[in-house]
Amino acid sequence: MTIENLISEIRKKNSFLCVGLDVDLDKIPPFLLMEDDPIFSFNKAIIDATHTFTVAYKPNTAFYEAYGIKGWKALEKTIKYLNTAYPEIFTIADAKRGDIGNTSTRYAKAFFDDLGFDSVTVAPYMGRDSVEPFLAFENKHTILLALTSNEGAADFQTLKNGKEDFYKQVLRISKTWKNSENLMYVAGATKAEYLAEIRELVPHNFLLVPGIGAQGGNLKEVCKYGLTENVGLLINSSRSIIYASNNSDFAEAAANEAAKMQLEMKAILNGIH
16 A cells, blocks of 8 residues: 555545454453454454554554464464455554564565565564665565654653654664655654654654553544644553443444544544645
8 A cells, every 4th residue: 555545545535534353352242252253254244344544554563473383374364354345444453563674574574575564564663674675675565663752762762862853863863774765653642742853853754652542542633643644643542441331332323432532533624624
């Protein structure tokens, strides 16, 4: 999927919502545990109910790897279903990979070629040669961790090296890497005031923004600082949507929560155009 495809879908749906498919078997409706593949059954129901309100889905791979081969197979079935039933949807493998060159190439092939994801999250700590192998894949996107929403982000990301915060150096240096036009960045919603400075360094790249919903991020604040003329934002919400209900109406409840966010996004977009 190209950036133009993604922008077109955002305009069509008046939405820049990304739904995180972080499936915990302890939290899904108990009756689904009787299914042959409860993870996929849950995901399929959530996807079918929410796809009209969202432009992206983001499975966090840890929630699948934790269940061994059964979890990985559920991830394979989920991405295959998305790519077949809803090919217009942007897919994100939230895998947070990053290693030396040849290893990164293998990671990239696993998520881009084998599984068929449109993008993957990557940690930049090991530098250019750990990220460029991901960037080499045509019409695939690398989402670099820049400023995350967790409490421990302050341990490194906002420390100053000289006069500049470390996360700003990550942004600035990453723009010099080969195929950097394929970069997106993670920028946490719980640090919305930082988005204005992020936009000074990466004015056109898409930002994946976690932290809206259960983590307390504010959508209007994020949009105030982060929106571009092509929107340039993917707002991720996981728990507040997929676990809106633990009963037989779980998919309907998820759709209702996604619809609420889509309506808020539509109002914001209509207010600036």
